[in-house]
Amino acid sequence: MTDAVRARGLASLRALLDPARLDREPDDSAGYLDLLGGSPGDGAGQPRTPAQRAMQSSLVAAVYQRGWRNGLNLAMGLSGPSADEERRGAVRALELDGEQRVLDVACGPGNFTHVFAGALRGDGLAVGLDASAPMLARAVAEHVVPRVAYLRADGRRMPFPDASFDAVCCYAALYLVPEPFTVLVEMLRVLAPGGRIALMTSYRGSWEPQRAARTVLGWASGMRMFDRDELTGVLRASGLVDIHQQLSGVVQFVNGRRPLS
Numbered sequence: 697m698t699d700a701v702r703a704r705g706l707a708s709l710r711a712l713l714d715p716a717r718l719d720r721e722p723d724d725s726a727g728y729l730d731l732l733g734g735s736p737g738d739g740a741g742q743p744r745t746p747a748q749r750a751m752q753s754s755l756v757a758a759v760y761q762r763g764w765r766n767g768l769n770l771a772m773g774l775s776g777p778s779a780d781e782e783r784r785g786a787v788r789a790l791e792l793d794g795e796q797r798v799l800d801v802a803c804g805p806g807n808f809t810h811v812f813a814g815a816l817r818g819d820g821l822a823v824g825l826d827a828s829a830p831m832l833a834r835a836v837a838e839h840v841v842p843r844v845a846y847l848r849a850d851g852r853r854m855p856f857p858d859a860s861f862d863a864v865c866c867y868a869a870l871y872l873v874p875e876p877f878t879v880l881v882e883m884l885r886v887l888a889p890g891g892r893i894a895l896m897t898s899y900r901g902s903w904e905p906q907r908a909a910r911t912v913l914g915w916a917s918g919m920r921m922f923d924r925d926e927l928t929g930v931l932r933a934s935g936l937v938d939i940h941q942q943l944s945g946v947v948q949f950v951n952g953r954r955p956l957s
């Protein structure tokens with residue numbers, strides 16, 4: 697994609713930032729807006745589990761979409777949708793089809809973000825936010841399309857005003873983040889009235905032996921296992937409606953809508 701397309705996306709993203717929430721001047725020299733600076737690793741200063749460390753590796757970033765993500769799904773027992781179907785499912789869950797602003801939290805190499813951008817029209821914009829420089833370097837190399845822009849920031853402190861997005865998504869990341877509920881509360885803060893949220897994360901299960909096995913899996917990998925009502929409960933408590941949950945092996949998909957008033 698041309699430099700002009702990338703520059704247009706970055707200009708639209710800059711216009712969305714809340715100056716009062718910026719600790720530093722955004723740096724766009726790597727093709728994404730960087731708010732975390734040149735510090736090594738994720739720059740977000742969060743504790744590192746083995747899975748977290750992998751996300752900072754250029755090698756993992758390079759193979760992520762071609763192998764790692766599918767392998768991750770298989771390891772998690774997701775016998776359901778293929779990668780393409782999962783992305784289409786996210787577009788449907790977010791009801792994307794117009795000039796919406798979409799935020800893809802923990803976007804990795806932009807493997808969902810560019811699909812979201814493709815579903816938009818006119819002044820629509822899909823923003824991919826991630827803390828990992830290697831992941832965002834892949835996103836810029838492979839998934840810059842019209843109506844997309846990438847941002848290096850911490851999902852626990854998003855640089856946007858309240859209610860600035862019509863759709864907010866976080867797939868395959870809440871189980872990695874040490875403070876997932878801080879990220880979720882931030883996602884809900886930036887979700888506008890009428891907007892939709894879609895999440896995909898881990899599920900501990902309901903059968904006791906299964907729960908025990910998945911708890912051990914979680915300890916070994918550093919991935920948090922969520923109980924059935926943990927995420928839906930937060931959505932409900934923050935006033936969301938039309939909450940839908942699909943359980944699939946060790947994975948759960950959750951979506952919902954913020955009412956207009």
Ligand SMILES: C[S@@+](CC[C@H](N)C(=O)[O-])C[C@H]1O[C@@H](n2cnc3c(N)ncnc32)[C@H](O)[C@@H]1O
Nearest residue numbers: 751802803804826827828831850851867868869
């Ligand atoms: C497994 S990838 C998910 C990529 C993509 N969403 C998908 O479904 O394939 C998880 C991402 O979460 C990011 N991440 C972890 N903690 C984060 C934080 N505090 N803020 C932003 N991104 C974070 C990692 O850098 C990594 O790229």
